[in-house]
Amino acid sequence: MLPKELRESLKDHIANIDHPRELAVDVMFTLQDHYGYLSDEAVKEAAELLEMTPLEVDEIATFYTFVYREPVGKYVIHVCDSVICWMDGYESIKDCLCTKLAINVGETTADGLFTLLPVCCIGYCDMSPAMLINRKVYGHLNPEKIDSILEKLKAEA
Ligand code: FES
Numbered sequence: 309m310l311p312k313e314l315r316e317s318l319k320d321h322i323a324n325i326d327h328p329r330e331l332a333v334d335v336m337f338t339l340q341d342h343y344g345y346l347s348d349e350a351v352k353e354a355a356e357l358l359e360m361t362p363l364e365v366d367e368i369a370t371f372y373t374f375v376y377r378e379p380v381g382k383y384v385i386h387v388c389d390s391v392i393c394w395m396d397g398y399e400s401i402k403d404c405l406c407t408k409l410a411i412n413v414g415e416t417t418a419d420g421l422f423t424l425l426p427v428c429c430i431g432y433c434d435m436s437p438a439m440l441i442n443r444k445v446y447g448h449l450n451p452e453k454i455d456s457i458l459e460k461l462k463a464e465a
Contacts, residue, residue: 310342310353318357328358332368336375345376373427374443381416383461386427387439393429396436397449404451405439408458421465422458 310318318335322328335357339350346354346369348362355362369375376384387405389398406412409422416423432438435447446457 310339314338314342315357322357329360329364332358332360332365333372333375336365336369336372340375345379351377373425379416381421381423382465383421383441384423384425385439385441386425386430387413388428388430388432388437389426390429390433392433393437398437400451401437401439401449401454404454408454421462 318338322331322335325331332354335354336346336350339354340346343350351362351365351369354360355365358365366377369377373386385405387393387398387402389402393401402413405424409417409424411417411422411424413424413426427440430438430440430445432445432447435445437449438445438447439449440446441457441461446453
């Protein structure tokens with residue numbers, strides 16, 4: 309259950325627009341930030357707030373790459389597998405991440421720190437190969453840079 313203050317703030321925000329579903333994605337991100345992912349319970353809460361059915365919320369949630377319907381790690385790595393990054397070494401970057409994290413794409417590390425997911429072009433083709441970690445972009449990737457990024461995040465965790 310959302311804290312009362314957060315729930316009331318969302319309700320106020322929703323009350324100020326004509327069509328609550330316009331805020332569906334914002335509400336889902338807010339719940340996801342609070343719970344860590346958009347659980348079934350969170351879908352029901354979002355549906356109630358937005359005056360939608362849970363199925364309608366789920367249909368929107370599953371459309372968005374950055375809405376997570378399964379638990380994810382503290383850091384979610386989205387590695388770009390679209391054409392420019394692919395031409396600039398996506399395969400070796402993906403393999404490097406899989407090796408260093410000891411997981412495959414779609415998995416979370418045993419310590420719950422990292423989830424590795426693919427993503428379509430994130431608009432940073434000029435920095436390819438690129439990836440996002442918790443919505444922050446990292447580009448011009450190579451194995452040394454990946455090492456340094458992962459070590460820094462582990463130290464901050
Ligand atoms: S193709 Fe990877 S950022 Fe555009």
